[in-house]
Amino acid sequence: MAFLFALFLTGLANAAALFLVASGLSLIFGVTRIVNFAHGSFYMLGAFIGVTLMELLPGAVGFWGAILLTGLAVGLIGALVEIVVLRRIYRAPELFQLVATFGVILVIQDLALMIWGAEDRLGPRAPGLRGVWRIFGEPVPKFDIVLIAITPVILLALWYLITRTRLGILVRAATQDREMVGALGVNQAWLFTGVFALGSALAGWGGALQLPKGGANLLMDFNIIGAVFVVVVIGGMGSLPGAFIAAVLISVLNAFGVAFLPESTLVLMFVVMAAVLILRPYGLLGREETAGEHGQVGAPETPIRPYGPRGVALTVALLVLLAALPAFAEPFLLTLVVDITVFALFAASLHFILGTGGMVSFGHAAFFGGGAYAAALLVYHSETPMELAFLCAPLAAGVLALGIGWFCIRLSGVYFAMLTLAFSQLVWSLAFQWRSVTRGDDGLINIWPADWLNAPMPYYYLTLALGVGGILTLRHIIHAPFGYALRAGRDSPRQAEAMGINVGRVQLVAFALAGAMAGLAGGLFVFSKGSVFPTELEITKSFDALIVVFLGGVKTLAGGVVGASFMTSVEHWLTRLEYWRLVLGLVIIAVVILMPEGIVGTLKRLAGRLRPSTEEAPR
Amino acid sequence: MTLLRRTVLATAAALALVPAAVLAQDAGKAPIRIGEINHFKRLAAFAEPYRKGIELAVSEINAGGGVLGRPLEFIFRDDQGDPAEAVRIAEELMTRDGAVMLTGSILSNVGLAISSFAAEKHYVYLASEPLADTLVWGSGNPYTFRLRTSTWVQAALLAEKAATTDAIRYATIAPNYAYGTEAVEAFKANLKRLKPEVEFVAEQWPPLFKIDAGAEVQALERAKPDAIYNVTFGTDLAKLVREGGDRGLFEGRDVYGLLTGEPEYFEPLGAEAPEGWVVTGYPWYDFAEGTPGGAFVAAYEEMFGETPKNGSNVGYLTGLSVAAAIERAGSTETEAIRAAFEDLDIPDTPVGPLHYRALDNQSTLGAFVGTTALNDEGDGVMVDWEYKDPTPYMPSDDEVRAMRPAE
Amino acid sequence: MTEILRADTLRKSYDGFLAVDGVSFSVREGELKALIGPNGAGKSTCFNMLTGQLKPSSGEVFLRGARITGKRPREIWRLGVGRTFQITGTYASMSVAENVQMALISHHRRLFGFGARAWKLYRAEALDLLRSVALDDQADRPCSVLAYGDLKRLELAIALSHRPRLLLMDEPTAGMAPSARIDMMQLVADVVRDQGLSVLFTEHDMDVVFAHAHHIMVLNRGKLIADGNAEAVRNDPRVQEVYLGGGTLFKEARDA
Known part of the structure; x- marks a missing residue:
């Protein structure tokens, strides 16, 4: 029993970083409808910037201060990405932005390699939180307990932000009806930038907060992105409480999977996601998407026609060229x-x-x-x-x-x-x-x-x-x-x-x-x-x-x-x-x-x- | 600022690569080109030191007059860790860029893809770093040679140490992919042979680089093993060491770590490096000045301003092996190089004499086995290590012949 | 005249709220019948149960005496019922003619054809249908550039393409200019007369309703409170009560 409880705590502790990153992705999707593949890159940046800052700032104040600053820094980077890249393509066909975010992933990967080098960095320990507490006789790392305590605080803070502040009202309005925000006289571009920055900051915090349990390396971005998408989808895209529940669900299930079905962990979360989606097509707390939301936005296509004579001639010429290629290439x-x-x-x-x-x-x-x-x-x-x-x-x-x-x-x-x-x-x-x-x-x-x-x-x-x-x-x-x-x-x-x-x-x-x-x-x-x-x-x-x-x-x-x-x-x-x-x-x-x-x-x-x-x- | 300069320089250098090669050709004797395919970006932490090892070897070889009187040149190409991409690049290197043979790959699947392609097209491939033993055994072919010490041997070395202790109950933890399973099977087979009464009470299989270390440690602890056999590496190892240390998993238990002592994985642990583990690795810090090993380390530090990794050693040996084979072949024809690799002897390398067995195309690169400890500066090191010749630990010649497909 | 459609004590409840509460009525052949009522009376709910978009909580729907309750929209369509929507649902990426051809392809059960060029199929028929709603001159324009009233007429052409015996139209003139509404309803009335088909439609505009409907049903709070000809409905005290706030409607209607 004590073992199971300790395992449960491990799962809860793992949920912290996952929830932070996932909540950022969910927020960004809810408001801007961008499927942000680069979200894992912000998480990785958070880890690297966090390590660097923690090396510069000493002591407990330095440690927690570094985490705070990391989020702000990554938020700024996110804002920059939104302004420079994404803002220009909101009118493009739905999901087109994911191509841009893919480009951002590649850029960040190489920049991180240039700045921090190829070697893995071990994360610094949280000052004063090394070692374990015993709970029912089972050792539980002190930092795990801190993470378990922090997660609900973050959820509450986000909940307060979303339900009690003007920004939150705008975010909710935008999540439900993007056109309406424009009608409210809000500068939609800056709202999007702000939300993207907040979402990125959350990913950055996730990256920094996991440092005492891991570190920073150049594979982190791809390694987390799958799990983050799974969490967001199981929770329901755009739903923060959903992301929280799903992060906990996935993390705890994974911990139990490790203990009882060690080889299952490769696919466990995808099995869970498939099951959830088959039973609840919009995730646990997701909202049914209104028709056309993910259809073809932007200018509708013109009616299709097969190629005219010129197009046919061009195609034939290309095919002839390809057919003749072995003769001279x-x-x-x-x-x-x-x-x-x-x-x-x-x-x-x-x-x-x-x-x-x-x-x-x-x-x-x-x-x-x-x-x-x-x-x-x-x-x-x-x-x-x-x-x-x-x-x-x-x-x-x-x-x-x-x-x-x-x-x-x-x-x-x-x-x-x-x-x-x-x-x-x-x-x-x-x-x-x-x-x-x-x-x-x-x-x-x-x-x-x-x-x-x-x-x-x-x-x-x-x-x-x-x-x-x-x-x-x-x-x-x-x-x-x-x-x-x-x-x-x-x-x-x-x-x-x-x-x-x-x-x-x-x-x-x-x-x-x-x-x-x-x-x-x-x-x-x-x-x-x-x-x-x-x-x-x-x-x-x-x-x-x-x-x-x-x-x-x-x-x-x-x-x-x-x-x-x-x-x-x-x-x-x-x-x-x-x-x-x-x-x-x-x-x-x-x-x-x-x-x-x-x-x-x-x-x-x-x-x-x-x-x-x-x-x-x-x- | 330096960063920007470095980027500009690197990009400029890369763009200039092709013209530079052409110039070199005009200036003197045409270089002998080797196509090196690796995951320079995807596994930068492992591939970079390897590349530097090759560069050191090439600079030394060319300073000494090159090979067959011609300079040696490696063309480095990035395959993104994708086997199909690697096969395409292999073909381009051989048919368009004038490479005479192929080297490279860390990932076993990429190595296997190149190997299969090389056999079909009759290109020589020296699999320098892949870990999978099937490259030379179950899926071996006449055109594929392999430099890196086989997983089987490294596991056998650790099993030999384990067999001398009282431990009966063993738990294993290995990344959930082919190398991990191969490493666990090899350890089990060797240990059971030496000490039939051992039991394996838990097998943990974390996904590669996605370990849930807390849960893994709890699962291992629950099995109450006497000893633990670890195959995880990289970030997985760091997390395992941390969680395991905090939760007291390693207290009073023997731990055996495959590759754990390699600087690539051990150095990032810093002061948190575990003590008392029996590991294979690469203790460059103990190589005495004046020995071949010490000379290599000094030259490497001189050239790159950093200490060598295990990959550096493998890269360096790759350069030496290729040069020796072509020198022995006396030509750059594929069949001549292939024949030269069989029973190739390289008497002087930083790790002593190296030999490529005609039996299975596997090199006789051995392994350093030792115990981990913290040195005076608080860094993790291997102590009481010895360099082991792999030959006694290999499967018998008949077993190897049985495994290799008929040629 | 024989009965083509019959609704028998239809009920629909959402979480205990009765949106439609025991509605029974019938539509006879060749009849142009309107379903009216104030906002939230349950018109759309009622309508969507007839067309298969919604499943009734209880009650039955019969088409020419055969039970069609709970059948899917596409099955009901195949039984010879056409329908149009309050918010038009045309195919934006196709031309005007192709929209009609699509319906004809479906009607002739050639949806799973992989060989033919779709825009060549049934083009003459489609142009005929477009002519009947005066859209033939716009046949090759992209559907996405049509004016709203034209879209409504296109929808009518689509709905008529499989020669239905019954047409269900949800707010056929919604969003149109007043003069266009009259034209649109005139078009529908002509079709009813020429082809002898029956139409049931919901409508907000009382001018349209009282000018064209043979019979009118009034729905209030999920219940049918009147069903008869224009005169009878107009004089029904319960209807007057319901529409007290909107009395202008009746004044206009009387003027018309």
């Missing part, structure tokens, strides 16, 4: 084009459900990696001929998508996104932990194509044929009745249902189709690389695809393909620089600011300005 260029094509198909499949279907998936890698694994497992375990195994990649991925989609399509917006993420994490953990079948993170290796394809040129043509074929098929479907039905369900689900469209079924089929296409990309991938590892199922893989779709232009048909080609080429070239992440981050931020409709969207608009079309002018 060096061999490595073929490999690069294969990689680009595979990624472009993967991105196009995500773009299909995201752009045409309005379904933002954070877990699309499950189908890319799922397809790759399906083929690789067949080859590895039963020496299935490559051709047959290859066919199984899209099939298996499609079936997997059908299963996962069945649970996910009843949700929408960010909750849909997070449930797909949870499922993709489950798939990842299956590949990671079922070692007897998948070899865990040793991966499946020596998965090479059949002899007739096992050379750069034949495989290049196979990839080109299937990759381009897949992309064109998806494009064709967008113009087909099914694509229209999918778009109808996105534009107005209510109207679609009222004209006999089974929106759920249409979305499910689209999801499965996108999964199958991602699986096809995964099949092409595995035989080109000869191996597959759980990294192909990781969250970062899903985000890579998401980012290029937004970067390319979510409201265009070619956005995913163009974004993928752009990103792969730029990244491949930049990684040979010393501080390539800094440069890449700045490039992404620049693209985001200069091209708020994505690369294709903005080019299209510019072209339209140069050559105004008479077709759409009112008559």
Whole structure:
């Protein structure tokens, strides 16, 4: 019993930092609707700045003063990021800002490496709080008790701020109705800046407060961001008490998981999140999102049309060039084009459900990696001929998508996104932990194509044929009745249902189709690389695809393909620089600011300005 | 201010990299290029010292006339820790940048991806830092050689020490991924062989770099083990040491730490470094002046103004190995280099003679085993250490042959 | 005239509050019938139970004698019931014609077609429908640039596309200029006459109601207090009581 209680206390203590960081993210999302991927970076900055300040300021006053100052410093950095980057793109399509925050992550990573160096820093101890108290005979670190005591104080302080102050009233008003704040005569830009700064400061405090239990290192940002999103979603996005309950729930469950099911801790929180979302689609204390909140904001798309003669000619020219490439290009260029094509198909499949279907998936890698694994497992375990195994990649991925989609399509917006993420994490953990079948993170290796394809040129043509074929098929479907039905369900689900469209079924089929296409990309991938590892199922893989779709232009048909080609080429070239992440981050931020409709969207608009079309002018 | 300058310089240097290489080519004999692929950013704390070790080796080799009369040059490329990215870069290095062989990787999965690719394309790959033994055993191939001491051997060394104590009940804690499981299995197998009566009463598997140290310590304590075998490293180790120390987990218990004594992991612990653990590591501070080890440490400090890590040593040995193999091959042809690596002998390295076994392409780099203590300055160090030749601890030749796929 | 729609003691309660309390009525073929009542009377709730958007707490809905209670909106639509919304729900990313074509594609059960080009399908039919609401000259404009009144007419065209026998219209003239309202209702009345279909609509504007509705139902606090022709409803003392504050409505209606 004493053991269980002590374990419970450990969980509570762990909840402190998690709650601080999560409450900041929840606040930012609630008011600005920004899904801030860079929130983990503010947490990391908090840890590094905290360590530095604690080294400068002596004693207990110095320690707690350093924590306080750290929050303020990180808050200032957050404000800076908001003013310099995010403020310029609030009018961009929903979730577009997450691309910018991804750029911010890269910039902060390299800046932190420059400033603090590569080595891990051990956090200083809290003065006077070293050692343990005994509770029912069990040792409990003194600092744990302090953390347990601090957390509710912070919750109360936030609660007071939100419910009892003018700022809080504005924040709540903005959370419920952004337009209304403008109507109240408040400068919305400064409210957003203030909230972003507060949210960042909370993350910074979280980073500083955990120092006595850990330290600062360059992997902290990615290591916490998953857990933070899980907490915010389980609690209900925008709900501070929800974030508190969820932080405690996750931390305590995790502590018990460690003690009783040690191998479960990789996925425990994602299982909990999936369960919560299936039972309560808006989190524990979340509010149902009003329709359209996460649909397409900003200027609506113009009606789609297949390319005219000029577009067709350009596409054909590009394809002819690609087909002729082996005749004059060096061999490595073929490999690069294969990689680009595979990624472009993967991105196009995500773009299909995201752009045409309005379904933002954070877990699309499950189908890319799922397809790759399906083929690789067949080859590895039963020496299935490559051709047959290859066919199984899209099939298996499609079936997997059908299963996962069945649970996910009843949700929408960010909750849909997070449930797909949870499922993709489950798939990842299956590949990671079922070692007897998948070899865990040793991966499946020596998965090479059949002899007739096992050379750069034949495989290049196979990839080109299937990759381009897949992309064109998806494009064709967008113009087909099914694509229209999918778009109808996105534009107005209510109207679609009222004209006999089974929106759920249409979305499910689209999801499965996108999964199958991602699986096809995964099949092409595995035989080109000869191996597959759980990294192909990781969250970062899903985000890579998401980012290029937004970067390319979510409201265009070619956005995913163009974004993928752009990103792969730029990244491949930049990684040979010393501080390539800094440069890449700045490039992404620049693209985001200069091209708020994505690369294709903005080019299209510019072209339209140069050559105004008479077709759409009112008559 | 210096920061800004450093950034500008670094970026400028990086941008200038390609023209500089071209210039060098024009100026004299074309360099022999080696493609080095690593996670310089993602695991900067481990990759940076490794890179510096290579740079030191290269500068010494070139000062001594290079290899085959040509300068040696490493092309460093960042793979972001992504196996697929690494494979693409490997191909670019070999087909476009004129590399004659590949080296690198810390993460085992990246090492395995490059290894599989190298075997298929017939490129020589020296897996310098990956920890997974399957690289040379279960998934071994003729084109992949491996420098770093095998996990099996390091675990066997600790098991040998453990077998001499009275401890019966053992608990293990290891990061939940392939290296962690491999390290635990190796320790169990060796210890059970030496002392069949031992019991393993708890196995903890924290996710890599996401340890919940408080709960892990409580779970270990609850099993009431006589001894603990630790495989965690990096931030996980720091947190474990802190929570375990506070909660008295290590009191009256033997603790065995795989790699715990490597400066990468041990130095950040500072004055909180645990005392009395039996660990493998890299005690550079004890290398006497005038010995090959001491000379390496002095040269490293001279060149970089910092003390070496274990990665520095591995990087340095990577440079030496590559140079020796190409020198022995007498050419830069792949097959010649591959043949030269088999049974390659490098008599003088900072750790003594080094040999690449033809049996499994594994080097005979040994391991330093010792006990942790705090020195007079209050820093954690290894004491009573000895450098162990791995050969007696390897599986038998027949066992190795059975594990390796038929060639 | 035979009965096409019948509601039988419909009830809907939210956390104990009875929004609709035992409402029964019927709509006959070829009839243009209005459902009116003050704000919060339960019109929309009542309406949404007929169209499947809401499930009644109790009571039944029959379409041509067949029970449709609790069926989904799309199932009710397939049974030949069209509907329009108070706040229009058109597809902003499609052209005007494509909005109608979408309904036709659904009607012809070709939603899961992967081959054809959607904007080529049923275009002639769609243009016919647009002509019937005088929108054919705007067929190829993006739906997002239409004026509000045009959107309402587009919605009517969409609702008529599967040749429904019954049309349920929630505030068909809401948000329109007064003259446009009359035009809109005239359009609806013409359609009813030409195609012999039945319409049930809710409406705020009493001019519209009394000018066009054959029969009028009045809902107050969830209960039906009157159901009859314009004259009978106008003279109903209970209705007068309910609308005492808004007596101008009746004055205007009398003037009209």
